[in-house]
Each structure stands twice: as structure tokens, then as C-alpha cells.
Amino acid sequence: MSEIALRNVSRQFDPEHYGVKDFNLDIHDKEFVIFVGPSGCGKSTTLRLIAGLEEITDGELWIDGQLCNYLEPKERGMAMVFQNYALYPNMTVYGNLAYALKIRKVPKKEIQERVHQVAKILEIESLLDRRPSALSGGQKQRVAIGSAIIRKPKAFLMDEPLSNLDAKLRAQMRVELLKLHEQLGTTMIYVTHDQTEAMTLGTKIVVMKAGYIQQVGAPAKIYNNPINLFVAGFLGSPSMNFFKCRIKAEADNRVALVMEESGQGKKFYLSDPLTKRMGITANGRQVILGIRPEDIYDEDGARELGIMDQTENMEEIVVNREMTGAETILYFDEQNKTHAVRLKPENKTQTGDKIKLYFDMEKIHIFDPETEKNLLYREEVQ
Ligand SMILES: Nc1ncnc2c1ncn2[C@@H]1O[C@H](COP(=O)(O)OP(=O)(O)O)[C@@H](O)[C@H]1O
Numbered sequence: 001m002s003e004i005a006l007r008n009v010s011r012q013f014d015p016e017h018y019g020v021k022d023f024n025l026d027i028h029d030k031e032f033v034i035f036v037g038p039s040g041c042g043k044s045t046t047l048r049l050i051a052g053l054e055e056i057t058d059g060e061l062w063i064d065g066q067l068c069n070y071l072e073p074k075e076r077g078m079a080m081v082f083q084n085y086a087l088y089p090n091m092t093v094y095g096n097l098a099y100a101l102k103i104r105k106v107p108k109k110e111i112q113e114r115v116h117q118v119a120k121i122l123e124i125e126s127l128l129d130r131r132p133s134a135l136s137g138g139q140k141q142r143v144a145i146g147s148a149i150i151r152k153p154k155a156f157l158m159d160e161p162l163s164n165l166d167a168k169l170r171a172q173m174r175v176e177l178l179k180l181h182e183q184l185g186t187t188m189i190y191v192t193h194d195q196t197e198a199m200t201l202g203t204k205i206v207v208m209k210a211g212y213i214q215q216v217g218a219p220a221k222i223y224n225n226p227i228n229l230f231v232a233g234f235l236g237s238p239s240m241n242f243f244k245c246r247i248k249a250e251a252d253n254r255v256a257l258v259m260e261e262s263g264q265g266k267k268f269y270l271s272d273p274l275t276k277r278m279g280i281t282a283n284g285r286q287v288i289l290g291i292r293p294e295d296i297y298d299e300d301g302a303r304e305l306g307i308m309d310q311t312e313n314m315e316e317i318v319v320n321r322e323m324t325g326a327e328t329i330l331y332f333d334e335q336n337k338t339h340a341v342r343l344k345p346e347n348k349t350q351t352g353d354k355i356k357l358y359f360d361m362e363k364i365h366i367f368d369p370e371t372e373k374n375l376l377y378r379e380e381v382q
């Protein structure tokens with residue numbers, strides 16, 4: 001069992017500077033939770049607060065119904081795995097795995113059994129006699145994870161554990177971590193700055209920025225229903241496109257978003273339900289329109305979807321083209337930024353060519369430029 005609850009937890013480093021502020025989160029037994037956000041947003045600090053390696057200056061940390069603010073790290077039953085392995089270089093793999101049990105005076109026979117059991121799970125049985133210097137990065141990381149597993153902790157706290165591995169190995173280890181989580185059923189809190197990793201690993205992700213939680217939820221829910229401009233832009237690759245627009249009330253109660261600056265004359269019509277959901281649609285109001293690359297279509301795609309009449313005059317020059325096999329990504333410039341469109345591989349538009357584009361207006365997001373809040377955010381979806 002491990003239920004971890006953080007209530008208004010803060011870590012203040014000096015009078016004006018917080019590592020994390022007012023952090024509120026419930027982590028349930030067996031959950032795989034990801035803290036994600038750019039460097040310096042407070043992910044490691046929060047993890048260290050849970051582990052007891054950092055002092056909580058305000059708020060409460062509860063583990064299994066017990067207030068833990070002042071509990072020593074070893075009394076909290078957490079196991080940390082770091083990015084730089086933290087293995088003892090002069091001990092063998094066996095010694096490294098056995099170490100935590102030895103200092104807890106676990107009988108030798110039981111240590112032997114548990115080392116072999118863990119080595120088997122991680123497929124490192126053949127490496128038990130080697131020293132860390134004779135291991136690859138991936139193997140070292142397995143041993144580091146093994147020495148955490150062997151202690152049967154209440155929860156694993158992992159701080160960017162895969163960031164020193166190359167891309168291929170990282171992808172493979174992600175799959176293994178998921179399997180491991182399923183096999184052990186132990187709560188995991190995993191820190192990463194990599195949004196792809198967060199999207200693929202987590203059942204619950206916590207998006208952070210500058211010491212504050214921005215949004216908590218299942219990856220797909222946050223992706224489809226971001227609470228603000230930051231979250232919308234942070235998750236997804238290529239990231240969401242943003243266009244400065246102005247609201248224009250037209251005849252027959254139609255409401256259009258008219259692109260500003262370089263995009264003069266390009267128009268996108270809101271559906272009635274969207275207009276209602278947005279609340280204030282005052283004529284002339286400035287907004288930011290957000291749309292993901294996969295929600296923009298070429299002529300064929302737009303005709304198929306029946307969305308051709310929602311976009312006017314959106315013709316763009318392709319500045320770059322990427323063909324991945326499964327899709328074609330085209331790039332175009334507008335408002336001094338490069339934007340992306342994800343199309344079917346059949347689209348043969350080349351760099352330098354013009355292309356007509358159509359927005360799926362059911363998939364757009366509208367942000368207030370002042371508050372950066374998503375005006376179409378749906379509370380009930382979270
Ligand atoms: N011991 C410390 N003293 C002062 N500031 C710190 C200390 N540790 C971290 N910070 C600051 O707290 C913020 C969050 O840091 P951190 O939790 O390491 O971010 P992340 O892990 O998300 O990159 C950063 O601005 C960092 O500089």
C-alpha cells in the first residue's frame with residue numbers, strides 16, 4: 001500500500017525564491033505518475049521533498065495516512081533512482097544489489113534469493129560478477145533500478161532515469177519500465193522534461209511550470225483539453241500552432257476569427273456550439289487560436305471531412321517538407337513563426353509550392369492573450 005498526498009506543499013529556498021509552491025496532489029496505490037515540465041520547474045525538488053532529501057517549508061506530506069514532513073528518508077520507505085546511476089564502483093553487481101539488504105541485516109540466504117530474483121526480472125543474471133565499470137549505460141541503469149526494487153519500497157521515485165541513454169535504448173527501457181510496473185504493482189513517480197516520455201509512460205501526468213502545477217490528468221485528456229497556452233504548447237510534437245486573431249461578428253450570427261499581422265484576410269468560422277462555449281465573443285476582441293498539426297487538412301482531406309466552408313483564404317507557401325513514411329509534415333511561416341501541418345503521405349506538395357489549408361474547427365482551442373487561459377477548456381473532462 002502506498003497512498004501519497006501532498007497538501008499545499010512548498011519549498012522556499014530564500015525569501016523570494018521557491019523551488020515549488022502550493023503543490024497539491026493525490027497519488028494512489030499502484031499509480032504511475034509523471035512529473036513533466038521544462039528544466040527548473042521544480043520536478044526534482046518535489047521528488048526530493050517526498051523522499052525526505054529536501055525540507056518542506058510549508059504544507060503537508062502524507063504517506064499512507066501518516067504525516068511525514070519530519071520523517072527521516074529511510075523511514076519513508078521510498079526508493080530513488082537517479083539519472084547518473086549511483087552505483088558503488090568497487091562492488092560487483094551482486095554487491096550493489098545486496099548492499100541495501102546487508103545494511104538492514106537481512107539473513108544471507110534471503111539476500112541471495114532476492115538478488116537472484118531481481119536479477120532475473122531485469123535480465124542481468126549473467127552480469128552479477130562484473131563491476132559497474134564493465135557495464136554499458138543501459139546495464140548500469142538496470143542495476144540501479146534493481147537495487148531500488150530489491151528493497152521492496154512503498155514507491156519508486158525516479159528522476160530522469162533514462163536521460164543518459166541513447167534514443168533507441170531509452171525507448172526500449174520505457175517499455176521495460178511499464179512491464180516492471182505491471183509486474184511489481186508498486187507506485188511509481190517518474191520525473192522527466194521530455195513530453196514524449198511523459199505521454200507514453202504515464203497514466204497520470206502532472207505538468208509543471210516555474211514551481212507550480214499547471215494541469216493533472218491522463219495524457220490524452222490533457223492533450224485534447226489543455227488548461228492554458230503553456231500546457232497546449234508543451235505537449236505534442238510538432239507542437240500546437242498558435243495564431244493571433246481578432247473576433248469578427250458577421251451577418252446571420254456567424255462569428256469569424258480573422259488572422260492578424262501577416263495573415264490578413266485569412267478567416268476561420270466558429271460553429272454555434274463553440275461560440276456559446278467561448279462565452280464572450282465581443283466583436284474586435286483579440287484571441288489566440290490554437291490548432292494541432294493533425295487538425296489541419298489539405299483540400300482532399302477537408303472535402304472528405306466536410307469542413308471546407310469553415311476556412312477562407314488560407315493559402316500558404318511550404319517552407320519545409322518532412323516525409324516520415326506514415327505521414328507528410330509541411331511547414332509554413334505566418335506571424336514570424338513557423339507552423340506545421342500533418343498530412344497523409346499522398347500529399348506531394350514540395351518546398352516552395354503553395355497549398356490551400358483547412359482547419360477542423362471542432363478541434364481548435366482559443367486562448368485569452370492576457371491570462372493565457374483556454375477559453376474552451378472543459379472542466380468536466382478532467
Ligand atoms: N538547493 C537549492 N537552493 C536554491 N535553489 C534551488 C536549490 N535546488 C533547486 N533550486 C531551484 O529551484 C528551482 C527548481 O529546481 P529543480 O527542482 O531542480 O527543477 P527541475 O528538476 O524541474 O529541473 C530552480 O529554479 C532551481 O534553480
Ligand SMILES: [Mg+2]
Binds near residue numbers: 044045159
Ligand atoms: Mg531535475
